[in-house]
Amino acid sequence: MTTRKKTRRASYKVAPLELTKPRTSAIYIDEPELLFAESKRHCDPRTGIPLYGPRSLGTSRHKSEVHVGFIGPSEAVDRAQTYLESCCEGVPGDDSHGPFPGCKSDRGYRCDLKMDERIIEPVTRQEYREVLGIRGARDRFEVFLAMLDRKLEILSQRDHPLDYVVLVLPDDLYQRCRVANYTEKGAGKTHRDLRRAFKAVAMKYKVATQILRESTTGLTDSKRKMDHPSVIAWNLFNGLYFKVDGLPWAPTELTPASCFIGVSFFRPLGSVSSLRTSVVQAFDENGDGLVLRGHRFDWDESRDGKTPHLPEHMAEELISMVLDRYEQERGQRPQRVVVHKSSRFDPEERSGFEDALKGVSRYDLVALSPTSNHRLLRTGQYPALRGTAFNIGDVSYCYTSGFLSYLDRYPHGHVPSPLEIADHVGDTARTQLLKEVLTLTKMNWNSSNMAGLMPITLRFSRLVGDVLREVPDGQIPDPKYKYYM
Numbered sequence: 144m145t146t147r148k149k150t151r152r153a154s155y156k157v158a159p160l161e162l163t164k165p166r167t168s169a170i171y172i173d174e175p176e177l178l179f180a181e182s183k184r185h186c187d188p189r190t191g192i193p194l195y196g197p198r199s200l201g202t203s204r205h206k207s208e209v210h211v212g213f214i215g216p217s218e219a220v221d222r223a224q225t226y227l228e229s230c231c232e233g234v235p236g237d238d239s240h241g242p243f244p245g246c247k248s249d250r251g252y253r254c255d256l257k258m259d260e261r262i263i264e265p266v267t268r269q270e271y272r273e274v275l276g277i278r279g280a281r282d283r284f285e286v287f288l289a290m291l292d293r294k295l296e297i298l299s300q301r302d303h304p305l306d307y308v309v310l311v312l313p314d315d316l317y318q319r320c321r322v323a324n325y326t327e328k329g330a331g332k333t334h335r336d337l338r339r340a341f342k343a344v345a346m347k348y349k350v351a352t353q354i355l356r357e358s359t360t361g362l363t364d365s366k367r368k369m370d371h372p373s374v375i376a377w378n379l380f381n382g383l384y385f386k387v388d389g390l391p392w393a394p395t396e397l398t399p400a401s402c403f404i405g406v407s408f409f410r411p412l413g414s415v416s417s418l419r420t421s422v423v424q425a426f427d428e429n430g431d432g433l434v435l436r437g438h439r440f441d442w443d444e445s446r447d448g449k450t451p452h453l454p455e456h457m458a459e460e461l462i463s464m465v466l467d468r469y470e471q472e473r474g475q476r477p478q479r480v481v482v483h484k485s486s487r488f489d490p491e492e493r494s495g496f497e498d499a500l501k502g503v504s505r506y507d508l509v510a511l512s513p514t515s516n517h518r519l520l521r522t523g524q525y526p527a528l529r530g531t532a533f534n535i536g537d538v539s540y541c542y543t544s545g546f547l548s549y550l551d552r553y554p555h556g557h558v559p560s561p562l563e564i565a566d567h568v569g570d571t572a573r574t575q576l577l578k579e580v581l582t583l584t585k586m587n588w589n590s591s592n593m594a595g596l597m598p599i600t601l602r603f604s605r606l607v608g609d610v611l612r613e614v615p616d617g618q619i620p621d622p623k624y625k626y627y628m
Contacts, residue, residue, distance in 0.1 A: 165535050165536050166534070166535075166536055167533065167534060167535055168533065168534045169519070169531065169532065169533040169534075170531075170532050170533075170574065171528060171530055171531055171532075172530040172531075172532055172541070172574075172577060172578055172581055173530065174186045174529070174530060174547075174548070174549060174581075174593075174594075175394065175395060175396045175578070175581055175582040175585060176395045176396075177191060177392040177393065177394060177395065177585060178198055178392060178393040178394070178395055179191040179192065179194070179195035179196060179197065179198055179392055180195045180196035180197060180198060180199075180200035180201060180253075181195065181200075181201070183195035184395065186549055186593060187549060187550075187593040188381070188391060188392055188585075188591045188592075188593060189241050189377060189591055189593070190241075191392060192244065192251060192252065192391065192392070192591075193244040193250070193251065196252070196253045197252050197253065197384060197389055197390065197391045197392065198390045198391060198392045198393045199389045199390040199391075200253050204388050204389055204390055205253070205254070205389055206254055206306065206387050206388070206389065207248065207253075207254055207255065208254065208255050208256075208257050208304075209254050209255070209256050209257065209306050209307060209383070209387050210257045210258075210259070210262065210303070210304040210305055210306045210307070211227070211256055211257065211258050211262075211306065211307050211308075211309060212262035212263065212264070212298050212305050212307070212308045212309070213258070213262070213263045213264070213308070213309050213310075213311060214263075214264045214265075214266065214291065214294050214295070214298070214308060214309070214310045214311070215265070215266055215309075215310060215311030215312065215313075215357075216265065216266045216267075216268075216271060216311070216313060216316075217265050219311040219312070219313050219357040220263060220265065220311050222311075222357055222360045222362040222363070223309060223311040223355055223357070223360060224258050225360070225362065226359070226360035226361070226362065227256060227258070227309075228256075228258075230243065230245070230246065230376045230379070230380065231245050231246045231247055231251075231255075231256055232245050232247075233245035233250065233251075234372050234373040234376045235373065236371070236373045237371065239371075240371040240373050240374055241373065242373055243372075243373040243376040243377050243380070246380050246384075251380065252380060252383075252384045252389065252391075254384070254389075257304075259303065261301060261303045262298055262301060262303050262305050264294040264295075264297055264298050266290070266294075266316075270290060271316065273286070274286060274287045274290070274316065274319075274320065275315065275316065275319055280322075280323045280324065280325065281323045281325040281335075283319060283320060283323070284320055284322075284323035284335060284337070284340075285323075287316075287320045287337075288337070288340050288341070288344065291310065291341060291344060292344045295308065295344060295345055295348050295350060296348060298348075298350070299348035299349070299350055305350070306351070306387045307350075307351050307352070307353065307383060307386055307387055308345065308350050308351070308352045308353070309352070309353050309354075309355050310341060310352060310353070310354045310355065311355050311356075311357055312354060312355070312356055312357060313357045314356065314357065314358055314363075314365060314367070317356055320337055321336065321337045321338075322334065322335065322336055322337065323335045327413065333412070333413065335412070335613075336609065337354070338354055339609045339610045339612065339613050340613045341354065342610045342613070342626060342627060343610055343611075343613035343614045344613075345626065346614070346620065346621045346626045347618070349621070351386035351387060351625050351626065351628075352386075353379070353382065353383065353386070355379075359375060377590075377591040378589065378590050378591055381588060381589075381590065381591040382588055382589050382628055385588040385625060385628070386625045386628060388625070390429065390430070390431070391588065391591075392430075392585075393429050393430055394428065394429070394430055394582045394583075394585065394586065395582075396578055396579060396581075396582040397428040397430075397579060397582060397583075398428060398478075398479055399428050399478075400428070400475070400477055400478040400479065401427065401428045401477060401478070401479045401480070401481065402425055402426070402427060402465070402466075402469050402477035402479070402480045402481070403425070403426045403427075403480075403481045403483065403579075403583065403598075403600050404423055404424070404425050404426075404462070404465055404480065404481065404482045404483065404600065405423065405424040405425075405426075405483050405484075405598075405599075405600030405601050405603075405604045406421060406422075406423055406453075406461070406482060406483070406484050406604070407421070407422050407484075407485070407601070407604030407605060407607075407608055408420065408421055408422065408442075408451045408608070409422055409605075409608030409609065409611060409612055410612065411439070411612055411616070412612045412613060419439070419440060419441075419442045419451050420436065420437060420438070420439050420440070420611070421436075421437030421438070421440070421453060421457070421461055422434070422435070422436055422437060422604060422607055422608045422611055423435045423436075423437060423461060423464075423465055424599075424600060424603065424604060424607060424624070425465050425468070425469060426583070426586070426599060426600060427469075427473070427477075430586040430599070431624070432599070432624035433468060433469075433472065433622045433623070433624065434607050434611075434620060434621075434622050434623070434624055434626075434627055435464060435465060435468060435620075435622060436611055436614070436620050437453075437457070437460075437461045437464070438457055438460065438461075440453065440454060440457055450486045452486075452488075452489040452491065452492045453491075453492050453495065454491060454492075454495070455491040455492070455494050455495040455498075456495060457495065458491070458492045458493075458494075458495025458496050458499070459495040459496070459498045459499040460495075460499075461495075461499075462480075462482070462495075462496055462499035462500060463499045466480075466499070466503075468622065476502065476503070477503065478503070478504050478505070479503065479504060479505045479506065480500055480503050480505075480506040480507075481506070481507045481509060481569075481571075481576075481579070482496060482506070482507070482508045482509065483509050483510075483511055483598060483600040483601050484508075484509075484510050484511075484601075485510070485511060485512050485601055485604075486510060486512070486565075487510045487565055487566040488508055488510060488566055488568070493508060493568060496508055497568075505569070505570040505571070506569055506570065507567065507568070507569030507570060507571045507576060508566070508567065508568045508569055509564060509566070509567050509569070509576060510564070510565040510566035510567070511562050511563070511564060511565070511580065511597075511598070511601060512562065512563055512565055513560045513561070513562055513563070513596060513597075514540070514560060514561065514562075514563040515560045517535060517540055517561065517563070518558075518560070518561070519531060519533055519540075519542070519561070521546075525546045525553055526542075526545050526546055526553055526558060526559050527542045527545045527546065527559065527561075528542065528545050528546050528547075528548060529542055529543060529544060529545040529546065529547055529548075529559075529581075529594055530542065530545075530581060531545065531561075532574070532577050533561075534573075538563065538564070538565075539563070539564040539573045539577065540561040540562065540563050540564070541561055541562050541564075541577045541580060541581065542559060542561045542562075543561075543562055543580065543581060543584045543594065543595070543596050543597070543598075544559040544560075544594065544595070544596045545559045547593070547594065549593070550593075559596075560596075562580065562596070562597075564576070564577075579598075580598050583598030583599050583600060584596065584597065584598050584599070584602075586598075586599040587599055587602060587603075588624075588628060589628055603627070603628075606627065607627045610626075610627045
C-alpha cells in the first residue's frame with residue numbers, strides 16, 4: 144500500500160501586469176498632384192500626359208523631333224523599328240491596364256520619332272559569331288563591350304542629328320553577354336553587368352541610351368513573360384522623353400529653391416572590400432537631378448560594421464560639393480536642403496553634414512528605410528491606403544505603397560510595408576517631410592507609375608552607384624541624370 148504525501152501549495156498574490164500604452168496617431172496625406180503642359184494638374188501621369196501633354200511642351204526643352212539611332216543585328220534592328228513605329232500609333236489597354244496614347248505631334252508626348260539608316264550601326268554576322276564563340280565569360284563580355292564602344296563612337300561622329308541610341312539584343316546575345324562574374328587577383332570576386340557598363344561607355348560620347356531585348360518587340364517566337372504591352376510602351380517612351388531632355392511632369396508639393404540630396408555608397412570596380420566611395424544625387428523642386436561622385440574612403444566591415452558612414456571631414460566636403468554644383472547650375476545657393484539616407488546618421492557624419500549646411504537657411508537630415516516590423520491594418524480585405532502616416536511614440540511611418548483611391552484598387556501582389564523615419568534632425572515638421580517623400584516617390588522617370596515605394600533620392604542611388612562603378616577614376620562622370628537611367 145502506498146500513501147501519497149500531501150503537499151501544501153503556497154498561495155501568492157501576483158499583481159496584474161501593467162503595460163504603458165504607447166502614444167499613437169494617424170493621418171492621411173492626399174495623393175500629390177503633378178504638373179503637365181500649361182500648368183494643368185493631375186495625380187496620374189497616364190491620365191495627365193494624354194490629356195494635356197508633357198510638362199516641357201511649349202518650352203525649349205521639348206523636341207518636336209527625336210532622332211533615334213540603333214546598334215544591333217540588322218534583323219533585330221528592323222523589328223525594333225517596326226515595334227517603335229507601332230507604339231507611336233498607340234497601344235490598347237484592358238480592364239487592368241490603361242492604354243498607351245502613342246507618341247506623335249498630336250498625341251502622347253507630342254513629338255515624332257525619326258529613324259534614319261544613316262544612324263544605324265549594325266552588328267554583322269561575323270561580329271555576332273565572334274562574340275558568341277568566345278568561351279570565357281569575362282573575355283566575351285569585354286570584347287562585346289569594346290565593340291559597342293567603337294560603334295557608339297562612330298554614331299556620335301556622324302554628320303546627322305542623334306538624340307537617343309537603342310541597343311537591340313537578340314536573346315542569345317543578351318543571355319551570353321549580360322553579366323560576367325570572375326575572380327581577379329587582389330580584387331576578389333567581381334560582378335559586371337552589361338547595362339551598367341554600356342551606360343558608362345555611352346556617357347563618354349554624351350549619348351542617351353536604351354537596351355531593348357528583341358523579344359520585347361513581340362515579333363519573335365520567344366515565350367518570355369513580360370508586362371502588358373501598354374505598360375512596356377508607357378515606361379519605354381517616358382524614359383525616352385526624359386533622356387532627350389524633356390520633362391514628362393513636375394511636382395507641385397516641393398518648396399522652391401530646395402535641394403533634395405540622396406546619399407549612398409558603392410564599391411569601385413576592382414577595389415578591395417574595405418574601399419568604398421560615396422555617391423550623391425541632388426534633385427531640385429522640379430525633379431531635375433544631378434549625379435556627383437564623392438571621394439574614396441576606407442571602410443572595414445570587420446572593424447566598423449556593415450553600414451558605412453562618412454568621416455566628418457568627408458561628410459562636410461560632400462555636401463559642400465553639392466552646394467557648389469547647385470549654385471553653378473542655378474546661379475544661387477539653395478534656400479533649403481534635405482539630405483536622405485537609408486541608414487542612420489552617426490555622430491561624426493551628422494556633424495560634418497551640419498557644418499557644411501551652416502550657410503543654408505533651413506535643412507533636414509532624414510534617414511528613411513522600409514520596415515515590416517510595424518504595420519497598420521485596415522478594416523476589410525484591402526491594405527492601408529497609400530498616404531497613410533502614423534506615429535508610434537516618437538517614430539513616424541508612412542505608406543508610400545498601398546491601396547490607391549484614385550484607381551480604386553491595390554496594384555501590387557505583395558503586402559505593402561511602410562517607410563520608417565529612423566532618424567531626423569532639422570527644421571521641418573514630420574508631416575511636411577512625409578508629404579515631400581510621397582511626392583518624390585512619383586518622380587521615377589523610368590516608369591510612368593503614379594506611385595513608388597522609395598523617393599527618387601534613394602530609389603536610384605544604388606543604380607547610379609552601379610553605373611559609377613564602371614566609370615574609371617580618371618574619367619569625370621557626367622552629372623546629367625539621364626545618362627544613368
